[in-house]
Amino acid sequence: MTVVFDWQGVDVRLGGRAQVQALQGVTLRIHAGERVAVIGPNGSGKSTLLRALHRLVPVAAGRVEAASRGQAGVVEAGRRQAMLFQRPFLLRCSALNNIRLGLWLAGLPWRATRQPAWAALERVGLQAWADRSARALSGGQQQRLAFARAWALRPQVWLLDEPTASLDPHAKREIEQLMAVFASEPGATLVFASHNLGQVKRLAQRVLYLEGGRLLADLPVERFFDEAILAQTSPQALAFVRGEVG
Ligand SMILES: Nc1ncnc2c1ncn2[C@@H]1O[C@H](COP(=O)(O)OP(=O)(O)OP(=O)(O)O)[C@@H](O)[C@H]1O
Numbered sequence: 714m715t716v717v718f719d720w721q722g723v724d725v726r727l728g729g730r731a732q733v734q735a736l737q738g739v740t741l742r743i744h745a746g747e748r749v750a751v752i753g754p755n756g757s758g759k760s761t762l763l764r765a766l767h768r769l770v771p772v773a774a775g776r777v778e779a780a781s782r783g784q785a786g787v788v789e790a791g792r793r794q795a796m797l798f799q800r801p802f803l804l805r806c807s808a809l810n811n812i813r814l815g816l817w818l819a820g821l822p823w824r825a826t827r828q829p830a831w832a833a834l835e836r837v838g839l840q841a842w843a844d845r846s847a848r849a850l851s852g853g854q855q856q857r858l859a860f861a862r863a864w865a866l867r868p869q870v871w872l873l874d875e876p877t878a879s880l881d882p883h884a885k886r887e888i889e890q891l892m893a894v895f896a897s898e899p900g901a902t903l904v905f906a907s908h909n910l911g912q913v914k915r916l917a918q919r920v921l922y923l924e925g926g927r928l929l930a931d932l933p934v935e936r937f938f939d940e941a942i943l944a945q946t947s948p949q950a951l952a953f954v955r956g957e958v959g
Pocket of ligand 1: 758
C-alpha cells in the first residue's frame with residue numbers, strides 16, 4: 714500500500730522568531746485512498762497541519778516522509794497535491810482563464826489549455842459561467858471553480874482547509890458532493906479540516922483530533938465519536954464534539 718504521508722514527531726513553530734509552537738510531536742501515516750478529517754478547537758493546529766503536509770510551512774523538528782518500504786509500503790516521490798482554502802484565491806480574469814492559467818503554469822502550452830479547462834469547468838457544472846469574471850461569481854461558484862482548477866491538474870492528494878466554512882447551506886452541499894466525487898476517484902487521498910461534524914461523519918473514514926498542536930486521537934470515524942473514547946481522549950474533546958467549545 715502506498716504511504717502518502719509519513720511523519721514522526723513533527724514540530725512546527727510559527728510567528729516572529731518562530732515562538733508559537735503550532736504543532737508538537739505529531740506522528741501520523743496516511744495511505745493512498747484514505748479520507749481523513751482533521752478536527753479540533755480553534756487554534757488547535759488544523760490549518761498548520763494541512764499547510765505543513767503541503768510544505769507551505771517548514772518543519773522545525775521531526776521526520777517527514779523518509780521512504781519506508783516493506784510491510785509499511787512505499788512513500789511515493791513527486792506526487793501531485795492540491796490545497797484549497799476556505800476562501801479561494803482566484804485571479805482577476807474569467808472563470809475559464811483561471812483554469813487555463815493554472816494549466817499553463819503547470820507547463821502546458823497556452824493553446825493546449827482550452828480543452829482540459831473546459832472539461833474541468835464541465836466537471837463542476839460551471840460551463841455557463843466560463844466567460845464571467847471569476848471574482849464576480851458567488852462564493853459557492855468560486856469554490857467550485859477552485860476545485861475545477863485543481864482537478865484540471867489531476868491531483869492525487871487533496872488537502873482542503875475548511876472548504877465549506879464560509880458557504881451557505883446549498884453551496885455547502887454542492888461542495889461536499891464534489892469532495893465526495895473527487896475523493897472517490899481511483900487512488901485519490903483526501904485530507905480535510907472541518908468544524909462541521911456532520912460533514913466529517915459523511916465524508917471521512919478516519920479522524921485526526923488536535924488540541925494545542927498535539928495529535929490526541931487518530932481513530933476510525935465511528936470509534937472517534939464514541940463518547941466513552943472521547944472522554945478518554947481529553948475533557949475538551951468531549952466538550953468539543955458536544956458543541957460546548959469552539
Ligand atoms: N502566522 C502565524 N504566526 C504566529 N502564530 C500563528 C500563525 N498562524 C497560526 N498561528 C498560531 O498557531 C496555532 C495553530 O493555528 P492554526 O491556524 O493552525 O489553528 P486551527 O486549528 O486551524 O484554527 P482555526 O480553527 O481557528 O482555523 C494557533 O495558536 C495560532 O494562533
